[in-house]
Amino acid sequence: WDVGAAELLGVLVSAGAWLCALATTLMSTWLTLSTELLPSESYQLGLWETCVVQELGSMECRPYSSLLGLPPDIMLARILMCCAVAAGLLGLLLPIPGLRLVNGCRPRRARDKRALKAAGGALSLAAGVLALVPVSYIAHMTVVRFFDESLPEMVPRWEFGGALFCGWAAGVLHLLAGALLLTSCARHRDRQVPVRVPLGRLDIGTRTEYV
Known part of the structure; x- marks a missing residue:
């Protein structure tokens, strides 16, 4: 497993994860509801x-009127997803100068490249956790309310939307990208450790002299 392939794959996966996280934040299909009455x-x-959404395909969207009127779970999800998008963007941009394929005007030391990749990997892991927490929390609360026996059966209930699955994919991809970047740092460091062989252990052949 090549170090250059691992770090390049980590950056590509991080880019895909960031796009999924951004799409999850902007999508309006976190939860869906359909009623038998309409x-x-x-x-x-x-x-x-x-x-x-009308049956004929037309859609009418309205933004929330005020921040104070937001449900607590939606407010928490909004904050955490914005943090996940910001951390994911930094985790995507920082490792790029540290790639082995990128050569700047001045030669960078291997320690600086490794530090950039390590920082990007840590931010990718943080972005994955920040993305998985709100998505999983909204899904958990939806399941609890769906099976709430105190509500009559005729009352419509919210169900999972496509944004939740996109958010789960973003979180898993961020974790995978962070693991790849940190693994490439560890392997790159192991390769640079010099191997010292004691002189006393060198196998010196016997010298034969002919008269």
């Missing part, structure tokens, strides 16, 4: 707006 309409709930 089968021609379905509702979508996102972090920034709510949408009503």
Whole structure:
């Protein structure tokens, strides 16, 4: 397993993870709801707006009126996802100057490149955790409310939307990217450790003299 391939794959996976996290933050399909009373309409709930989708394909979205009126779980998810997008962007940009394929005007020391990749890997791991926490929390609360026996069966319940699955993919990809970058740092460091062989252990052949 080549170090250059590992770090390059880590950056590519980090780019895909960041795009998934950004899409998750902007998508309005965190939760979906459809009722039997109005089968021609379905509702979508996102972090920034709510949408009503008609059966014919038209959609009408309205942003939240105020921050104070947001549900606590939506507010928490919005904050954590914004932090995940910011950390993921830094985790994507920092390792690029530390790649073996990138050569600047001045030769960079291997220690500086390793530090950039390590910082990018740590930020990718943090972005993965920040993305998985709100998505999993919203999914958990949705399951709890879906099976709430205190509500009548005729009351419509929210269900998982596509944004939740995109958020899970973003979190897993961020964790994978961080692991690849940190692994490339460790292997690169192991390669640079010099091997010292004691002179006393060298096998010196016997010298034969002919008269």
